[in-house]
């Protein structure tokens with residue numbers, strides 16, 4: 001089968017690598033001069049920053065992405081983070097591990113920050129929700145009904161902000177629960193050796209070694225549709241005919257490329273309503289460890305920063321010798337997109353306070369929204385991989401599977417698409 005793929009982000013590369021291995025003829029068209037989309041490295045003073053992601057694989061070497069990479073024969077090592085995550089909470093001087101008013105506690109001990117009554121309630125909630133996961137409300141509403149405690153809201157916001165770049169009030173409770181369940185089921189986060197580029201390069205190698213073609217600086221102008229079936233793409237005015245078209249650019253942009261097709265009105269309306277998630281990443285270069293381990297540091301008591309990682313504790317090659325790469329992430333809520341500078345300044349202030357007296361510099365501040373967001377479809381709002389056009393499917397973070405966090409959701413969506421093709 002002849003396959004045309006629009007976009008060489010992780011979704012496009014994963015699908016391309018899977019299909020070339022099944023002996024299909026694959027052409028991937030990417031408008032940029034590089035492949036990898038929001039999942040590759042950019043060099044800054046010898047530090048390996050990225051076009052998007054924080055060099056983290058949410059479910060590490062045991063998750064769906066790692067499985068798919070193994071299945072297609074991509075040569076990349078993903079190392080498990082240890083610990084998975086810690087939470088920085090207010091502390092008194094007599095506490096162990098006290099530093100400037102705070103201490104770090106293991107992620108599993110989040111309940112210690114609640115009142116005694118809520119700790120007892122939490123014990124029962126953990127048991128009952130395992131059997132009957134809650135539905136029908138947002139994560140924040142569920143917390144308000146069951147715990148009504150500001151520390152619980154802060155920890156939930158920090159977790160959702162780091163993991164999904166959303167606030168707990170924007171995440172359906174079922175999505176939040178299945179994400180946490182998956183975190184434990186798959187054994188926690190990991191970092192790929194070589195960072196994001198380690199994964200993108202390994203996939204590009206599989207595609208090329210199996211006869212697939214990666215066309216860079218090649219923007220798809222139109223997806224050809226005849227009698228409700230996709231028949232190819234137009235790039236630089238030239239038609240490429242194909243039996244199957246896979247789009248890695250989200251449902252909305254995909255529907256806009258179907259220029260000469262009367263798409264189902266409900267579909268067009270639905271995809272227009274999909275909201276993406278926005279965020280800010282602040283990259284620090286440090287002459288000493290600022291965190292000291294490879295897990296995520298969640299920061300619920302900061303103004304804006306939701307969490308921070310120090311990936312050089314797993315792959316020192318992501319920084320010049322002896323230095324550390326530290327990345328802080330903060331969600332930007334939809335109503336604050338017009339005040340990005342203020343949001344960034346609050347994030348920088350958080351970091352100044354967290355790392356006062358430490359030897360580091362701010363390397364780069366990157367903001368992500370609109371056409372280059374954190375997630376093209378906010379978690380829990382993905383409309384699936386099918387489109388109303390026959391032989392046209394959407395992959396990537398605009399079509400993640402339920403409970404599939406970030407690139408794990410992309411991998412699950414690609415697996416689902418491959419199943420639909422059988």
Ligand SMILES: Cc1cc2nc3c(=O)[nH]c(=O)nc-3n(C[C@H](O)[C@H](O)[C@H](O)COP(=O)(O)OP(=O)(O)OC[C@H]3O[C@@H](n4cnc5c(N)ncnc54)[C@H](O)[C@@H]3O)c2cc1C
Pocket residue numbers: 006007008009010011012029030031032035036037038039051052053054055056057058218219220221248249279280281329368372373374375395396397398405406407408410
């Ligand atoms: C700040 C930040 C931190 C993140 N951290 C993590 C993390 O640590 N772990 C994690 O799992 N996820 C993380 N993510 C999410 C992750 O980076 C994305 O979900 C993932 O990279 C998206 O891949 P994709 O293939 O869906 O889309 P993209 O990477 O956007 O790829 C789409 C590609 O299509 C191309 N394109 C668009 N239009 C056309 C056209 N008409 N013709 C040809 N090409 C076109 C684009 O140039 C792009 O290269 C993070 C994201 C951000 C922004």
